Amino acid sequence: MTTTGPKLIGFAKSRAFRCLWMLEEIGIPYQFIHSLPQSPQVLKYNPLGKVPIFVEEDGFVLYESGAIVTYLGDKYRDTSSNRDSDRNLLLVPRAGTxxxxxxxxxxxxxxxxxxxxxxxxxxxxxxxxxxxxxxxxxxxxxxxxxxxxxxxxxxxxxxxxxxxxxxxxxxxxxxxxxxxxxxxxxxxxxxxxxxxxxxxxxxxxxxxxxxxxxxxxxxxxxxxxxxxxxxxxxxx
The missing domain is CATH 1.20.1050.10 (Glutathione S-transferase Yfyf (Class Pi); Chain A, domain 2)
Known part of the structure; x- marks a missing residue:
């Protein structure tokens, strides 16, 4: 967790923990912004008012924890940290397999x-x-x-x-x-x-x-x- 990179919005004692864990598995820099459901910060990005929310640096927004972890696994599948140390396998299998x-x-x-x-x-x-x-x-x-x-x-x-x-x-x-x-x-x-x-x-x-x-x-x-x-x- 850093002060740069994409943002994960939510609170850790929630489904946002799934995304925190995934981000730590991948090992990329990210910001964690503490926000509660239905707060102005959350409603700004998700009209349903729920967390977690993932916001890329270019403004792309994604919510729903399953969608976020899958997106992250697909996007960062070629980074060295997104691989099993012994088998060199991926956190999210390739599409079409x-x-x-x-x-x-x-x-x-x-x-x-x-x-x-x-x-x-x-x-x-x-x-x-x-x-x-x-x-x-x-x-x-x-x-x-x-x-x-x-x-x-x-x-x-x-x-x-x-x-x-x-x-x-x-x-x-x-x-x-x-x-x-x-x-x-x-x-x-x-x-x-x-x-x-x-x-x-x-x-x-x-x-x-x-x-x-x-x-x-x-x-x-x-x-x-x-x-x-x-x-x-x-x-x-």
């Missing part, structure tokens, strides 16, 4: 099902019920749907682990041997679910525990987390 198809599919499941139909319903109708109406039944069903969707993703991880070292291209991550932006999205959702007590169905699963440790010990995650801690301590 089977790997990209699986990436897009997994990204869609995480955003549209795990997040929007699960975690966001809890936040909307319990945490922010004063604004959106408290609907306990909706939250109960959202938790069940979260667990149903998460079982599919956990099985995807286990299938990859079982195929590790074979011609099946398996490995410890959601797409196999390569850490990608969908892992960033998934780990953020898992940590979010822990903060609201929705982790009882998966917190003892050895595959998930090893996966979380593998992802969260990455230096980019640690750097992004330090930004998050500073942001949280400011109580803004």
């Amino acid at each position: 089977k790997e990209r198809g699986l990436y897009d599919q997994t990204m869609s499941v995480i955003q549209s099902e795990l997040d929007s139909q699960g975690l966001w319903i809890h936040r909307k109708h319990e945490v922010m019920g004063e604004h959106f109406t408290y609907i306990p039944d909706a939250v109960t069903h959202a938790k069940k749907y979260f667990n149903k969707t998460n079982r599919v993703l956990i099985q995807q991880l286990k299938d990859n682990n079982n195929n590790s070292g074979s011609d099946g291209g398996g490995g410890p991550y959601l797409l196999g041997s390569n850490f990608t932006a969908v892992d960033i999205m998934y780990v953020h959702c898992l940590n979010w679910s822990k903060t609201i007590g929705w982790d009882n169905k998966w917190n003892d699963d050895e595959t998930i525990k090893q996966y979380m440790e593998l992802c969260m010990t990455r230096s980019a995650f640690q750097k992004a987390s330090s930004i998050k801690d500073k942001d949280h301590s400011s109580k803004l």
